[in-house]
Amino acid sequence: MSETAQRGGAIPPNSATPLVSLRDIRLTFGSHQALRGVDLDVMPGECLALLGDNAAGKSTLSKVISGTYIPDSGTITVQGEEVRFTGPNDARSRNIEMVFQDLALCDHIDVVGNLFLGRELNKGPFLDQKAMLARAQEMLEALEIRIPRLTARVEKLSGGQRQAIAIARAASFQPKVLIMDEPTSALAVAEVEAVLSLINRVKAKGVGVVLITHRLQDVFRVCDRAAIMYEGTKVAERMIADTNLEEIVNLITGGH
Amino acid sequence: MANYTERAKQSHAVEWLNDNAQVLSIALFFIACMGFFWALTDTFMTTGNLLNVVRQGAPVLIVAVAMTFVIMTAGIDLAVGSIVALINALAAILMANGFDWVTTSVMMLAAGAVVGLAQGWFISFQGIAAFIVTLAGMSILRGIALYITEGYSIPIKDQAGFFWLGRGTLAGIPVPAILAVLVAIIGFIIMRNTRYGRQVVAVGSNLEAARRVGMPARWIVCSVYMMSGIACAIAGLLIAARLGSGSSNAAVGFEMQVIAAVVLGGTSLMGGRGSILGTALGALTILIIGNGLILMHVSPFLTQIVTGVIILLAVWMNTRLFGAGFKLGKKG
Numbered sequence: 297m298s299e300t301a302q303r304g305g306a307i308p309p310n311s312a313t314p315l316v317s318l319r320d321i322r323l324t325f326g327s328h329q330a331l332r333g334v335d336l337d338v339m340p341g342e343c344l345a346l347l348g349d350n351a352a353g354k355s356t357l358s359k360v361i362s363g364t365y366i367p368d369s370g371t372i373t374v375q376g377e378e379v380r381f382t383g384p385n386d387a388r389s390r391n392i393e394m395v396f397q398d399l400a401l402c403d404h405i406d407v408v409g410n411l412f413l414g415r416e417l418n419k420g421p422f423l424d425q426k427a428m429l430a431r432a433q434e435m436l437e438a439l440e441i442r443i444p445r446l447t448a449r450v451e452k453l454s455g456g457q458r459q460a461i462a463i464a465r466a467a468s469f470q471p472k473v474l475i476m477d478e479p480t481s482a483l484a485v486a487e488v489e490a491v492l493s494l495i496n497r498v499k500a501k502g503v504g505v506v507l508i509t510h511r512l513q514d515v516f517r518v519c520d521r522a523a524i525m526y527e528g529t530k531v532a533e534r535m536i537a538d539t540n541l542e543e544i545v546n547l548i549t550g551g552h
Numbered sequence: 553m554a555n556y557t558e559r560a561k562q563s564h565a566v567e568w569l570n571d572n573a574q575v576l577s578i579a580l581f582f583i584a585c586m587g588f589f590w591a592l593t594d595t596f597m598t599t600g601n602l603l604n605v606v607r608q609g610a611p612v613l614i615v616a617v618a619m620t621f622v623i624m625t626a627g628i629d630l631a632v633g634s635i636v637a638l639i640n641a642l643a644a645i646l647m648a649n650g651f652d653w654v655t656t657s658v659m660m661l662a663a664g665a666v667v668g669l670a671q672g673w674f675i676s677f678q679g680i681a682a683f684i685v686t687l688a689g690m691s692i693l694r695g696i697a698l699y700i701t702e703g704y705s706i707p708i709k710d711q712a713g714f715f716w717l718g719r720g721t722l723a724g725i726p727v728p729a730i731l732a733v734l735v736a737i738i739g740f741i742i743m744r745n746t747r748y749g750r751q752v753v754a755v756g757s758n759l760e761a762a763r764r765v766g767m768p769a770r771w772i773v774c775s776v777y778m779m780s781g782i783a784c785a786i787a788g789l790l791i792a793a794r795l796g797s798g799s800s801n802a803a804v805g806f807e808m809q810v811i812a813a814v815v816l817g818g819t820s821l822m823g824g825r826g827s828i829l830g831t832a833l834g835a836l837t838i839l840i841i842g843n844g845l846i847l848m849h850v851s852p853f854l855t856q857i858v859t860g861v862i863i864l865l866a867v868w869m870n871t872r873l874f875g876a877g878f879k880l881g882k883k884g
Contacts, residue, residue, distance in 0.1 A: 364764075385766045400761035402754045404824035413754060414765030420744045445567065 313376055315340050315472050317390065321360055321370035330356045331367065332528040338473055343495060345515040345549055346508045348525035353464055354508045355397075357525065358475045361506065362394035363387030375472070392451040393466035394475040399458055400503040404452035407443055408432040410450050411465050429505075437470040439494055456487025463491065467498050474498060475506040480514055492518050511542060574818030574825075578833045581816075585837055589844030596840075596847050603726055607794070609839035610728035611636065611787035612806070613832060616813040618783035621776045621833045623814050624743075625674065625756040626823025627682040631779045632787075633690035633806035635667055637799070638697040639788030644706035644798020653714035661785045667693065668781020672774035682777075690807070697800035705799040708792060718793025726791045735783070738826040752776060756823030761860055789822035812863045813838050837865070 313336035319499060323331040331353050336359075338344055346354045359365040361379035372379055374390050374417070381387050384394075399412050408425070409416075411432045417424040432446055440462045443453070450458060459479060466474055478494075480488045488511075495518045499505055515522060516536060524532045524547040532547045569576065589596040615632050622629045639660050646656045667689075674685045708714065720727045743749040753774045754762040763769045787806075792798050817834030819826025841862055845855045 384764055388766065396764065398760075400764050401760065402757035402761055402824070405750070405753055405755040409750060413761070414767055416747045416750055418747060422741075423747060423750060425745075448567075449571075451802075 305410070306457070312339055314338055314373075315375060316361060318357075318361070318372045319371045319373070321357070321367045321372075323356060323360065323365060323367045329528050331360070333370070334525075334528075334530050336523060336530065339521075340472070340504050341499055341502045342520040343499050343505040343507055343518050345519040345522040346525065347512070347515065347522055347544065348504055349548055352525040353528040354525050354546075356528075357478055358394065358477055358506060358508055361387070361473065362392055362475055362523055364394075391470060391472040392475070393469065393471040393473070395462050395466045395479055397477040397478065397481070399462040401450050401458055401462060404449055405432075405455070406449050407446045407461060410461055411435060411468065413465070415469065439464050439467060439489060439497060441494070454487070456483050456490060459487065459491055460494065463494055463498075467494075471503055473504045473506065475508075477508045478510070480509065480511055488514070512544060515544070516541070519552055524548055559845065569725045570736060575827055575830045575833070577869070578817055578830050578866070580838075582833050582837045585840055585844070589840060589847065589864075593844065593847040596844055601692055601843070601847070603724075603729070605731035605839050605843045607726035608734070609835065610726070610732035611790050611803070612809050612813060613732040614735045614790075615780070615787050615806070616641050616810045616817075616831050616835045617736050617828055618776075618780040619744070619814045620739065620817070620819055620826055620828055622682075622780050623753055623811075623819050623821060624752050624826050625773050625776050625821060626762075627773065627776065627819070628686060628821070629671070629777060630683065630686040630807050630811075630813070631667075632780060632784050632810055633692055633803045634690045634693035634697070635781060635784035636788040636791065636803035636806055637801070638667070638693045639664055639785045639804040641697045641798045641800050643789055643792045644708050645700060645709060647708050647714070648706055653711045657714075657789055661782055664738065664781040664783075664785025664788070665778050666781070668778040668784075669774065671781070672777030674769045675777060676773035680751065694800065701743045701798070701800045703800060705713045705797045705801075707797045710867050713798060714793050716793075718790055718795070728794065731786070731790070735786070736828060743828050744851065748772075753824060758824075809838055810835075816863060816866050818878045837866075 299451075315422050316336075316338045318334060318336040321331050321334045321336075322329075334353070334357055334359065335345075346358065348354050355487075356365060360367050361383045365379060372381065374392070378392065379386070387394075401414060405413070408428050412428050417427050417428070417431070429446060436443060436446075439460075441464055443457055443461070452462065453461070463476070463479065468474075479495075480491050483491065492514060495505055495507065499518070507515070509515065519536050522534050522536060522539070522544060523530050524534075524544070526548070534543070563678050586597075595601055607812075613638070619629060628749055642663065643656050643660050646659065647653060653689065671685050674680050675682045717727055717731075722730055744754070751767050751772050754765075754767060755769050759769055762772075788802070791802050795802075813835035814826070815821065815834070816832050816837060817827065817830030817832070829831060837858070841859055842855065846852070850858065859875065
């Protein structure tokens with residue numbers, strides 16, 4: 297088996313330069329080989345599905361892109377420039393944002409405060425609450441997210457609203473790459489629809505979206521390309537238009 | 553086309569009541585206590601008595617403000633009484649050895665900060681539970697105070713400026729009370745309107761989230777214990793200035809009063825939820841209960857029991873009636 301075939305036979309790149317490209321990323325935790333040489337490209341304006349069974353390495357790979365994990369070897373290139381992340385802040389400063397599976401919201405802080413968490417606007421020594429409220433309204437309007445009251449504490453909101461806020465927070469500070477780990481796993485039907493249409497709107501702005509999910513029906517709704525992981529390697533990559541549910545399931549389970 | 557379902561908008565009044573339920577509940581309880589003692593004693597509602605209450609209660613209020621920050625991060629500082637005693641004794645010893653009161657006060661504020669930082673370092677950078685670190689601190693620091701004073705009370709002599717801090721008045725209001733109100737106002741503004749205050753709430757609400765958005769989470773946790781140490785130093789100095797002596801037996805049971813005030817004020821021991829306004833009201837409530845029971849000639853042995861029961865009842869009502877699940881305008 298040739299080297300390329302092992303890494304899943306990447307689809308020939310289109311004309312645009314990838315926003316992020318990973319080459320031969322390897323990461324070991326103790327004796328556990330979490331990632332065994334993964335290549336991945338994220339293109340502008342596309343949604344890339346990262347699929348695979350539990351422990352296939354999807355979340356680990358996404359955390360490498362977002363700077364939470366530092367790979368043992370391999371290169372990360374952001375818009376043609378090779379980078380070395382030392383933490384989540386490095387990735388953030390390169391406009392790579394991540395929505396975590398557990399949302400990472402502060403329940404006791406209001407919607408506005410959560411949207412600006414870690415990026416508070418100041419007016420002299422004090423928080424500029426007025427400016428933050430106004431900007432928050434614009435941010436949510438731009439994503440067509442409707443929250444009745446922006447000064448309500450986040451603990452009072454529904455699961456879907458919380459999800460929307462987590463996504464809005466990541467999507468509103470001009471990200472170029474937006475990684476979402478299981479954004480729809482715990483949501484009701486209407487809420488899933490809202491998140492999916494939100495992904496489409498973000499995509500339309502030229503953002504590269506990486507979607508990690510177990511819900512294959514979502515993949516066929518919003519994604520353009522799927523990368524399938526198995527035991528820490530990328531085993532296949534397919535354009536969504538050229539594949540079907542059966543093939544994807546076979547690739548994930550290794551039953552091909 | 554998908555939209556979020558929206559509930560009917562509540563009126564602003566109901567929203568405001570829901571957001572401030574905790575503070576309102578302690579405010580009502582405070583007013584009820586005032587009314588109770590006013591009705592049952594002749595002396596409670598006199599200017600002299602009330603000014604005495606705030607003068608004596610100033611240290612509790614000052615430390616309770618700092619303790620609110622500590623508890624907001626889901627921490628606890630059990631050592632506050634011991635720090636107050638240590639500073640109280642040290643200040644008297646320094647002044648007995650010829651230091652003037654200004655130098656002494658500055659040194660004591662620094663000492664409080666150092667002690668607080670040391671506790672904070674063990675808690676945030678070494679990951680030891682705050683309860684354990686400050687329990688050890690409570691024993692060690694009171695022990696140091698006993699050791700250096702050998703158990704004696706040390707008199708402070710000829711420091712008129714210093715005594716004014718503890719005994720003086722400004723426009724008829726005791727100086728310690730003015731200082732305490734200043735500390736409470738500063739604490740209120742920091743908590744509500746500054747980035748640091750927001751960071752404290754965020755760390756207490758969801759430490760991991762705060763870390764992921766790039767907040768210096770460990771430093772924030774460490775810093776609240778330093779603030780607590782500084783507040784204890786102020787309290788220790790005020791007590792020394794009022795009593796004109798320093799003793800290792802100062803502020804016994806102080807930590808319980810302070811923690812009770814904070815919890816009574818609606819601050820959650822789980823972190824994230826709380827307010828300085830609630831703490832101020834909680835501290836005043838604890839103080840007037842202590843004062844009022846004495847004026848009612850209740851046996852001093854009963855006073856402790858009654859205080860404890862009232863605190864338990866108030867906190868119970870607070871969590872049952874105004875807890876997380878509470879919502880005005882919702883039946884069932």
